[in-house]
Amino acid sequence: MRISVIGCGYVGLVTGACLAEAGHEVMCTDIDAARIAQLQAGGVPIYEEHLEEVLVSARKAGRISYTSDATEAIRFGDAIFICVGTPPREDGSADLSAIDHVAQQIAAVAQNSKLIVEKSTVPARTGQELNRALEAYSRGGSRRFAVVSNPEFLREGTAVFDFFHPDRIVVGVDDEAAGTAMQSIYEPILEHKFRCPMHQNGCPAEPKAEFLVTTINSAELIKHASNSFLALKISYANVIADLCEKLDGNVEQVTHAMGLDPRIGTQFLKAGLGFGGFCFPKDIQAFIQLAGSVGVDFDILKAAERVNKERIERFLEKVKRALWVVKGKKVAVLGLAFKANTDDIRFSPAIEVIRRLVEEGAQVHTTDPEAMEKAKKILPGVVFHADPYEAVRETHAALVCTEWSLYRNLDWERAGKLMARRLVLDGRNLYSPKKMADLGFEYFSFGRS
Numbered sequence: 001m002r003i004s005v006i007g008c009g010y011v012g013l014v015t016g017a018c019l020a021e022a023g024h025e026v027m028c029t030d031i032d033a034a035r036i037a038q039l040q041a042g043g044v045p046i047y048e049e050h051l052e053e054v055l056v057s058a059r060k061a062g063r064i065s066y067t068s069d070a071t072e073a074i075r076f077g078d079a080i081f082i083c084v085g086t087p088p089r090e091d092g093s094a095d096l097s098a099i100d101h102v103a104q105q106i107a108a109v110a111q112n113s114k115l116i117v118e119k120s121t122v123p124a125r126t127g128q129e130l131n132r133a134l135e136a137y138s139r140g141g142s143r144r145f146a147v148v149s150n151p152e153f154l155r156e157g158t159a160v161f162d163f164f165h166p167d168r169i170v171v172g173v174d175d176e177a178a179g180t181a182m183q184s185i186y187e188p189i190l191e192h193k194f195r196c197p198m199h200q201n202g203c204p205a206e207p208k209a210e211f212l213v214t215t216i217n218s219a220e221l222i223k224h225a226s227n228s229f230l231a232l233k234i235s236y237a238n239v240i241a242d243l244c245e246k247l248d249g250n251v252e253q254v255t256h257a258m259g260l261d262p263r264i265g266t267q268f269l270k271a272g273l274g275f276g277g278f279c280f281p282k283d284i285q286a287f288i289q290l291a292g293s294v295g296v297d298f299d300i301l302k303a304a305e306r307v308n309k310e311r312i313e314r315f316l317e318k319v320k321r322a323l324w325v326v327k328g329k330k331v332a333v334l335g336l337a338f339k340a341n342t343d344d345i346r347f348s349p350a351i352e353v354i355r356r357l358v359e360e361g362a363q364v365h366t367t368d369p370e371a372m373e374k375a376k377k378i379l380p381g382v383v384f385h386a387d388p389y390e391a392v393r394e395t396h397a398a399l400v401c402t403e404w405s406l407y408r409n410l411d412w413e414r415a416g417k418l419m420a421r422r423l424v425l426d427g428r429n430l431y432s433p434k435k436m437a438d439l440g441f442e443y444f445s446f447g448r449s
């Protein structure tokens, strides 16, 4: 099928690349002309594992192209995947102006009927509104736009893997034909008919992904409810970590044992600096807002959000307790991205920690394998190092803020010799407290004595 992708952020690019790799013809567009020029020149504007190789392969096969001309892109596809941003507004609700703008463009220039696939994360009832808007902007013409909600469950950093190995594909539709069309788009994924970049010798046997056809409102709710539930789990684990600190428990032991109960599950119970990124913080705000707008008080989610915001304070309290005076101290921060395997620093706890340390008068030296270029633009007065061992040289403390495996496997014996004081504050619980103590470090993490 011919597919247009509007919006070349990580969701748009991964969706476009993987659908092209799965055999569809894809044309991508974005209002950022520089981004399109970079893609046309063979560049990849974001760091996302396996994305480059999938884009290269799709390009070689002649199945993906890029244009900064939205009209060309809209006219190209039988299905248009809307992957534009829905950033938070002041009150936490999602700003849907980019989606509205795309609807106006589609109505203005499309020459035939199309499937309009809402991939951006949006509050429930956006699909209904999009339907109404498309009808209104089309002024009763003969073209038909079938709106579909197809929420994405892609994690940054493993988005290509997630696209090719989904546990479920959700499509919210108004009519059966739209559901059938979506099934044919995803058929190569469901049937494993693509060249998998991570498994050259064939993908391991796994249960076939469920293809779920729901109403549009349910599909939108599924996305927000899933992200919010995962955020709840993380905040729950973080409160357990606080309790472990007071009651002399070990949060890793507690959450591991909890997670072995299949009703709970082991994932998303890692305590630490809390969740960041452009999905969880904004999605739970938008969900709280949406619930409030229909008279449902989502107290439980508000608490999860509050717990998460307090993680930075908890961490800084530990830093201050350990350093006593922060002003004038040389401090290393390892990690800038909101999590490992991405260069995304949006709502990253590491960035907030650095800002607060700078405000307190610390000299901050930092490093990250992928996110430094983005961070340099927003962190004046901070010194950046490509080599983590250079970042910790002569420092009074090293703070670990992102769980990169590079830091998990750091040679602390070597790092310790370079530091002015052997003090590590671990915001991601990466190391064994005993091993760090054996190496002569003062070591502080979350929920472990």
Ligand code: UGA
Pocket: 121, 152, 153, 154, 155, 156, 157, 227, 230, 234, 267, 268, 269, 270, 271, 272, 273, 274, 275, 276, 277, 278, 279, 280, 283, 338, 339
């Ligand atoms: C999340 C969801 O996991 C995806 O399913 C969803 O598609 C995506 O949002 C989205 O809405 O687009 P992502 O934001 O990329 O994906 O990252 P996660 O891997 O979910 O991690 C989110 C945050 O939680 C990170 O800051 C991570 O460090 C933190 N986290 C995660 C914890 O603090 N503890 C955990 O146990 C797990």
